[in-house]
Amino acid sequence: MVPTEHSTVSQKLAVALMSTGYSRHIDALKKRTAPYFAVIEPILQRHNIPNDFKFLPLIESDLKANAVSSAGAVGYWQFMDETARDMGLKISPENDERKDLVKSTEAACRYIRFLYRKLGSWTLVAAAYNGGIGMLQNQMVRQRKQDYYTLALNEETGYYLYRILAMKELFTNSAYYERMALGPLAFTDNPYEREREQARRMGWLQDEEPVPAGEPVSFDDAYPSNSANDATIMDSILVEILKKKATSKPIFVGDAEARLFKAGKAKLGQIWLFKLxxxxxxxxxxxxxxxxxxxxxxxxxxxxxxxxxxxxxxxVATHVKYPLAMLVINPATGQAGVSLPKALKPGWLTTWRLL
Structure with a gap:
């Protein structure tokens, strides 16, 4: 569930939709991506990862094997060297497995599952894939927030999930957005070189490093221009988004439901007991x-x-203890954590997700 009733969320999603240059040619894009998604989707399913993550390599690399980022990430899923090797991919001048769709997707799934075990939220996983788990966890601690939609993040990571959502929306409601006749937004500077400069400032890229060979990919800033036509399109998109009111029906289904049997104190390290x-x-x-x-x-x-x-x-029947790792989640968002009821008592129902 995307909380589009929040003005900031609806506006960011509208901006992401407006800045997506595929909106004029979405049917052609569907045809081009179909062979890739036919490979990616079963791998995601086998790793128990939401199907929406198939849009991630489209956002990352435009589904191009030889795509390279300004910071040196390569391939369909835009792996940096160290992460790629950690996930079992081989990199050599003769053979870079980041450019192999099957092997890189398997590696991406291993990395995504690792992130999910750490974060317990698919939205936070997407953010961490883009900005790094260390940065995201630091911001969560610093801001005392556990929700992507309320975290203040850097520009690229702050819009990253919205770009995925925008792509899904275009694929799902292509006829509407083709009628809108949206086009890509133009920028006066060079976003690829701008990202390389940012990578240098963050220590990811050294001046003496050669420019990587391949087709440049870059994050396009998602801000509309000030023209009257753009403002009209922006308003139209916002109206369409806000028509889709949030529903209380859970769209994330946990692996198990349990009721509170015995509560400890609401303090770090306390043990609580629940019954399935x-x-x-x-x-x-x-x-x-x-x-x-x-x-x-x-x-x-x-x-x-x-x-x-x-x-x-x-x-209860055999007294056998099964080691299982699960998180309590909010069934409406799929995110880790749930609000404590005002009157905490046995019988409180909770939803659990297997890690």
């Missing part, structure tokens, strides 16, 4: 209703959200 509400299959383990989840409190933030992590589940 129904039989459930988690990986190779079959659990029964009333089996007990042992959870530890990871954090309670200033907004009253509690972050619970399961360490194991105990079978």
């Amino acid at each position: 509400t129904q039989d459930v299959q988690l990986n190779e383990i079959t659990l029964k209703a009333d089996d007990v989840i042992h959870a530890v409190v990871d954090d309670v933030d200033s907004r009253g959200q509690i972050f619970l992590r399961a360490t194991n589940v105990v079978s």
Whole structure:
């Protein structure tokens, strides 16, 4: 669920849609990407990653094998050398597996699952893929926020998820946006060189490093110009977005539902107990209703959200302890953490996601 009822969110999504240059030729783009998505989608499914992540390499590299970024990332999924090797890809002058669609997608899935285990939120995973998990976690701690939509991030990472959402929206409602006849926005400077300069300032790129061979890819700043026509298009997009009111129906379904059995204190490190509400299959383990989840409190933030992590589940019938890693999530957003009820008592229902 994208909280488009928030003005900042709806405006950013409108800007991302407006600045997407594919809107005139979305049907042609669908045809071009179909063979790539036919390879990517089953791999995402096998790794239990949302299908929407297929748009990530389209955003990153325009689905071009020889794409290179200003900071030196290469290939479909734009891996830097070190990360690529950490994820099992081989890099040599003769063979760079970042340019292999299957191998690089498998590596990207391993990296995405790693990020999800750390963050427990697919929106935060997308942000971390772009900006780095260290930067994102530092900002989450500094700002005391756990929600991508409320975090203040650098320009590129702050718009990154919106660009993915915009691409999904174009693929889903192509006829409407083709009628809008949107086009790419022009900029007076060179975004590729601007990004290289930013990479130098951040220490990612040294002056003596040669310019990488390949086709440049760059993040296009997502700000509309001030023309009257652009303002009209912007208003039209905002109206269309705001028509789609948020729904309370959960679109993220957790792996398990449980009710509170015994609460500890709402403090870091406290143990809480929950009982499953129904039989459930988690990986190779079959659990029964009333089996007990042992959870530890990871954090309670200033907004009253509690972050619970399961360490194991105990079978009531056999007393066998199954080590399982799960997070309590907000079923409406799919993000880690859930607001504590005003009256905390046994029977409080929670949704859990397997890591």
